[in-house]
Amino acid sequence: MTAFRRSIGSAARVLLGGLDWAGRAVDALAFPSYCPVCDVETGGPAFCEACRDELLGASSLACLRCAMPVGPHSDLSGGCSECRGKSLGFDAAMALGPYQGPIRHLCLGLKHERNAWMARWLGEVVAEACVDSLSDEVEAGAWVVPVPLHWRSRLRRGYNQAEALASGLARPLSLRVRHPLRRVTATPKLALIGRTERARIMKDAFRARPDPRLRGRTVILVDDILTSGATCGAAARALKKAGASRVVVVVVARAEGKP
Ligand SMILES: [Zn+2]
Ligand SMILES: [Zn+2]
Known part of the structure; x- marks a missing residue:
């Protein structure tokens, strides 16, 4: 029984690990890790710092x-x-x-x-x-x-x-x-x-x-x-x-x- 539980546990871990991997893969597809303005690699879903600053500084007196x-x-x-x-x-x-x-x-x-x-x-x-x-x-x-x-x-x-x-x-x-x-x-x-x-x-x-x-x-x-x-x-x-x-x-x- 214990061995059975252990095997279920490891199967679940493998499954969850697989799901986690799949989730990250889907995230990577859905959210590219490059800045949409200048194409620089950002390592995550975001504008790069320079473009973010430029966007935040774009407003003029209005x-x-x-x-x-x-x-x-x-x-x-x-x-x-x-x-x-x-x-x-x-x-x-x-x-x-x-x-x-x-x-x-x-x-x-x-x-x-x-x-x-x-x-x-x-x-x-x-x-x-x-x-x-x-x-x-x-x-x-x-x-x-x-x-x-x-x-x-x-x-x-x-x-x-x-x-x-x-x-x-x-x-x-x-x-x-x-x-x-x-x-x-x-x-x-x-x-x-x-x-x-x-x-x-x-x-x-x-x-x-x-x-x-x-x-x-x-x-x-x-x-x-x-x-x-x-x-x-x-x-x-x-x-x-x-x-x-x-x-x-x-x-x-x-x-x-x-x-
Ligand atoms: Zn950028
Ligand atoms: Zn006006």
């Missing part, structure tokens, strides 16, 4: 309302010269940095499902960069909500980078990711469309599921790039219609594009 970079002596009362007096739909916006250099490189990479692994790390870097500015939202127990894709785009692309970024952002801030939003209309690429037409197309693009827990709630709305603000604005309006009291947009990159 408008608190629309996240557009501004000069050091800009008048920011009621927003910057780009957004002042305009209804944006959201209350504040922040970005890791402008859409250029390594941030642009990473945003382009995120569009492909094969790079989904780096969205979570990038979300963590965004959280680190924005943690001080988000202290009120963290204190308020904000929901972290990704901007959803239309189901057809989600199916075509295989994943939604905003969802992966949201989970990377939420974890270090100890916040919950929730999915109250639905994209009810498939929208064309907005880059080449004028401002009025964009607003018309996006007007009813999102709906938020009725949920009493959303009433009076602060929401951190997550997307990869903020350009004209039409998409995040429409998503924020849907969240507010469902009861959210404040919506703060957090993105990886702020691209040029007047609100």
Whole structure:
């Protein structure tokens, strides 16, 4: 009996050892051990130190309302010269940095499902960069909500980078990711469309599921790039219609594009 137990024990050890090895092999496949910006070996799933510092130092002085970079002596009362007096739909916006250099490189990479692994790390870097500015939202127990894709785009692309970024952002801030939003209309690429037409197309693009827990709630709305603000604005309006009291947009990159 003892010999039998011993043999079961060693069989289990062999099996567990094998599982551990398999687990590490799967991790190695899922999380490459090189920096996604400069390809240097990191020995583990992370940006290399130099690229991490560059990403964390990428933010410039920006408008608190629309996240557009501004000069050091800009008048920011009621927003910057780009957004002042305009209804944006959201209350504040922040970005890791402008859409250029390594941030642009990473945003382009995120569009492909094969790079989904780096969205979570990038979300963590965004959280680190924005943690001080988000202290009120963290204190308020904000929901972290990704901007959803239309189901057809989600199916075509295989994943939604905003969802992966949201989970990377939420974890270090100890916040919950929730999915109250639905994209009810498939929208064309907005880059080449004028401002009025964009607003018309996006007007009813999102709906938020009725949920009493959303009433009076602060929401951190997550997307990869903020350009004209039409998409995040429409998503924020849907969240507010469902009861959210404040919506703060957090993105990886702020691209040029007047609100
Ligand atoms: Zn690097
Ligand atoms: Zn502004």
